Amino acid sequence: MRQINPDVCAAYPITPSTQVMEQFSEYVADGLVDTELIATESEHSAMSACIGAAAAGGRVMTATSSQGLALMWEMLYIAAGMRFPITLACVNRALSAPINIHGDHSDSMGARDSGWIQIYAENAQEAYDNQIQAVRIAEHMDVRLPVMSCMDGFITSHAIDSLELLDDKTVRDFVGEYKAINPLLDVEHPVTYGALDLQDYFMEHKRAQAEAMKNSRKIVIDIAKEYKKISGRGYEYFEEYYMDDAEIAIVILSSAAGTVKTVVEAMRAKGEKVGLLRPRIFRPFPYNELSDALSNVKAVAVMDRADSTGAEGGPLYMEFKSALYNRKKQPLMINKIFGLGGRDLMLPDIEMVYRELRDIKNSGKIRALSEYITVRGEEAAYGKA
């Protein structure tokens, strides 16, 4: 954020995203950026101020987590519906109740229909890289939508991780000057934002918004290619890890993918054809590409760090299932809910899932479509897998 040097930041403290704004406030205090900071009295007002500032005509950023994102909910939809290219660093944390400050994806997953582009980072390096790309994606003239750049609370936000930073000039040149469209501050050309929009126009506006989200599919890849030129680090819709000849695979978001990779390597060393697919762009959901990537796999476990209670499984699982529905070749698919409220996912837990997938592949039988793992009270079923 220091390197991006936005015009306005509005935020409210919440663990674990607080540190983002604390650090940034120091940059402001030390004159390392000339951003105007608004320390609002709530996240609802933080996003409202972001919307006002973006409409006024400049680059706007914020950060939040959990309850903060939940309190912003109403304004998330409005930011997207008004097509403001605001970027938000979402440090993922569980939603109350019960209250818990640790990482899971229930906050951002709940906001998946809000019209924001969502990118999930595996580690600090990617969180940094995504944040910079987010600005370009959001502000692209074919998109003009807000972008949520997600990283796991504490695991990514607070753990010590090595990180390669670009120099300031490279980042500033990459993000470039902000281009305001119909800014409120252009008083010679008055515009009305947020008019009442009834039956005769509302759908056209929502459709235009949906088209912008579709357009962003191409843009996220274009921007990633450009970013590779300045950083040497390439990004795609998703990361494939030993997927070329994988017979069974785990699909998992964010930091837990790092742990899965360790298991994949160990199992590969024993000759087992296991793989990992780590989605990075969740909105827009690259359903074709993701379905292709799973087309030769026999059995898949989609692992969700959030639940959608009452549904067949977690949100990531449901997306994959629906993406594959019209495919002739479909892997057998199960869902595991893990890591809620920061519950650790250990190497043996992942091995257990791969073993279950191996059984499914061999027998063609699924014991349970969706279940919680690493949880008390389910030892019997889980132990038998």
Added chain:
Amino acid sequence: MVKLKDLIQKEPIMEGGHRMCLGCGAPIIVNLILRASDAPVVLANATGCLEVASTIFPYTAWRSPWIHSAFENAAATASGIETMYRALRKRGKINKKINFVAFGGDGGTYDIGFQSLSGALERGHRFLYVCYDNGAYMNTGVQRSSATPFGASTTTSPAGVVIQGKLQKRKDLTKIVVAHNIPYVAQASPHNWLDLAKKAEKAFSVDGPSFLNVVSPCPPGWKSEAKDTIGLSKIAVDTCFWPLYEVENGKYTINYKPKEKLPIEAWLKPQGRFRHLFKPENAELLKQIQQDIDKEWESLQKLSGL
């Protein structure tokens, strides 16, 4: 100083042809205040009658930049606009003076937007917040708000067999705003156009937040005649239900003292929402209303050193 001659020569910023009700106080208030601005204005509007009836897409009544984003956040939205103005000014991208105004009804100001207003006032943004107070959620069909006067019948505090309208006294928002120690706070009424315009002019001249609470008659909600709007706002002042006063850097001044304070019945009677109070068995309630007004008026006079 503002002069009628100058005010009427300015184009109205809220253009005619909008869908506000006949006799609504809000457009009168809005145009008078905006005419008193010494600079171009950028406006933020809370959800409410003023927003809904002025902007049905693809039409707009606004000749100045205007934004509505939600109900409870006009002050927060304005604070974002004003901050972006400072950011761009610092970076040399904008030079001219612009005034920032947020409009909200009493629901959007006293109730759901109260926190957002308080936060923006405390942060010291240079903007004017205008509450057009018609004393209920009129846009959604006359539900009680914390600005609804004691005894008023609304759709969520109806006068019934055992309950005689709203049982609670109204929140004194103007004084709560004063407690934020902002440079300028005032109460005004559309019937006294000169007082209102002067107050707007003062509000625009301060370097920080300012707040105007303006009584705004609502014929459908008050069950009053459209032609009585200006008359009713005058009686609100003459009964001391709505005293005209201002607080400049903490100093109270009463701007108008009725020569003869009218009894509150003069204001209640023409409004259908108070009809039930005139039943003989409710005489005690009327007495209570008068006593409360007398007490508040006395306390205000003390605050202004009288």
